[in-house]
Amino acid sequence: MSFEEKIKQIAGDRQHGSSVLVDHICQELAALEQDSDYEKRLKWAFRELRKIDDSMAVVHHLLDSLEPCIGPDFPDELKAYESRWNNIHRDIARRLLEKQDFTGQTVLMHSHSGMLIGIAAEVSAKVEGLNVWQTRSEPGGEGESQYQELRSRGINAQLIEDDRLPDIVSRLDAAWLGVDQFSDEFFVNKVGSRRIVELMQSVEKPVFVLGDSRKKVSELDFSEEIFEKVPFGGNVHLVTEG
CATH class of the missing domain: 1.20.120 (Four Helix Bundle (Hemerythrin (Met), subunit A))
Incomplete structure (x- = not known):
């Protein structure tokens, strides 16, 4: 090619x-x-x-x-x-572990993000018994690819259909979401992220939005066909490298 x-x-x-x-x-x-x-x-x-x-x-x-x-x-x-x-995911993983001890815990991941995969690998290397439940992430189904990459890195991962989330959310300890851009008030990520945040709020569990400082913008600009904006606040916490 x-x-x-x-x-x-x-x-x-x-x-x-x-x-x-x-x-x-x-x-x-x-x-x-x-x-x-x-x-x-x-x-x-x-x-x-x-x-x-x-x-x-x-x-x-x-x-x-x-x-x-x-x-x-x-x-x-x-x-x-x-x-x-290149190695900024290590700093984000370190700061994430300062927020919560994920030993033996189950976290939800959505869509496909090289940053999330790198962070999951770092956290998994530092704590025992981390479990990841990965959504299939419709439309597009790219979550299956992320699931396969997590497994290839030796991370205990399970693929979850999106419509099963209401049934399993109470068994989660946290959700980790990627971010394509963010402002002081909102973050933008794959469609389905807002629903995950709302479900996690309903069971009073934290959502960690993981991304580096390059993604901060003064004005959000995105395609609503693929992405959606979600407000920070409450149980939704931004974790960057700095």
Whole structure:
């Protein structure tokens, strides 16, 4: 598959969260380094990647940070960006564990997020008996892919159909949700997140919204076909790296 085909595939990806897309973008941009038409193809790639939904705040943070650097120093700037942000899930996991001891507990996860998977792996390595119940996450069903990735990392995970949530919510200790962007009052995540928050509120259980500071925006901008905004407050707690 050519560089252009891979970039178009990333731009059209509706299955993965923003953190995974950023990883894929960085990988493809780095692989182009020795190309004779390097700068020309980079400029084309950035134009194509701008088609990704504005709700993917981390993707657009990467594009905004690196597009002005297109030129001879681009490879070094790309490496510096990756070094700054690559392992941020470890800091978020550490701060999450300061909020609650998840030893022997069962948490709910929704949709598909590379950040959530990384955090779950970190937490699972530090506490015993963590159980994850993963929604199938309709429409789209991308939760099944996240379930498989959790299992591949040795995490005890179970796939749950979305319509079963009212029956099992009382058996949960917390929910972990990803976030594509957030403001002071709301966060944006995959459709179904608001229902999860409401169900967790009904049993007085916490919801932890896990994401890095790149996702904070002054004004929310997202597609209501795929995403929805949910208010912070009450049992809903934002956990970032800082």
